Amino acid sequence: MKAVRLIILGCGLVLLWQLLVLITAVPHYILPGPILVFHAIINNWSALLEHLQTTLTEIILGILLGTFLGVTTALTMTLSPLLKRWMLPVLVISQAIPVFALAPILVLWFGYGMASKVAMAVLIIYFPVTTSFYYGMQRTDPQLLELAEIMNGRPISIMRYIIVPSAMPAFASGLRVATAVAPIGAVVGEWVGSSAGLGFYMLHANARMQIDVMFAALTVLSVVSLFLYFLIDFAMDKLIFWESNQGIT
């Protein structure tokens, strides 16, 4: 049922797109119709696939590394109130700097290769992952903590059996947001400076006025990002087996 709904929704959006192109009679080098874009995907399939590989690797590495760093930070802040007092302001300040403005600097530091794009994705998702997990742990039912204290629980066991599971729903929403924004980080990084990836391919096509190819790259990126999102959504539902679905599907 869920799949059927998604297919109908997808077809509806494509139809709307075609309708918009037909009604406004906009030139194809401004807004190509879905058929044109479909042809561009077929014709440039191998190039798209190659660049997708680069971008997808950047996104996945960014999500893995950013999640790892975010989880570590949140756990550290929960375990050590002293460190928390020092780290929380740093975390907030780090978010006050617009990450996109950092992109040129990251490319300067980490080079034209994948590293600068991964760093970009990490920077973008670090904050939502850290804060969602941290505040999730903070909101553990105080009655449960009281019970654990009366039971003489070891702090590390209380963390493992009570605090971390309590934070899982909040952590999952943070991770969903992270998955949705990580591709933005990777692509913006590629725009600033790179020799591979869908972002690079889009700029390349744009310079040659191949707008249909640009849209082809955009479509591939969107589909893959959506797929990634649903994958994470599914994994989170399996992880939080005791709660019903929290995601959008």
Added chain:
Amino acid sequence: MTEYRLERAAQTGEAPSILFDKVSLVLGDKPLFDNLTMTIEGGQCTCLLGPSGCGKSTLLRMISGTTSLPYRGTIRIESEAANYVKIAWMSQNDLLLPWFSLLDNILLGAKLRNEESGVLRSQARDLMGEAGLAGYEDALPATLSGGMRQRGALLRTLMEERPVLLMDEPFSALDALARMKLQNLSAKLTRKATVLLVTHDPMEALRMGHTILVLSKRPPRVKSVVSLAGTPPRNVDDPEIRAHFSVLLSQLMDESHA
């Protein structure tokens, strides 16, 4: 089996009395206790009865010591085995962890202390059988009825083998029938322990208690003490219950008008 364990605790003098000596507590500008001196008898069930806001639950928290309350005076749990945590806690909310199976929830204390063992697991299974929960070892709490969940919470409390049980309206969220069954089970399994049971239900106090303390709000004090003969759980038509019920009820009525 648990009965046996608690019995052994009682014989070695481990079901201690709880002594209150000139305990006063003011929360905000509200005096809750004023020079309260009393003894909660060891190895018995004492019920605290009173209107809401009279400090019944606060009294339990003062004993458990989990929230630091600025009281004056001394509260002492008298026991030969000093320096040993003697308290287990059960509240109105079952506090079962939704990500643990019922069996794991019952073993929560052992898990948190890293003491889980095959022996404890089989003890927990035995207890579950006694409580009519056999076959639900792997069930998640969300799939169980309120009565079953609260039975699980009771078993988790008993698995702690602590000689003092503090129970904060443990049965009040249940329907009448489930409540009655759980009262019977609880009275049977906690027979030798020092139980302090907070309730707002005079019938529950009369069924479960050896002693009933009626607390009043203004002025804050122990208004009356009712001692009952016989062994809990008493039947609803027990003559002792009939003798005391209307008296307790009218005392509570007076309180709610005061």
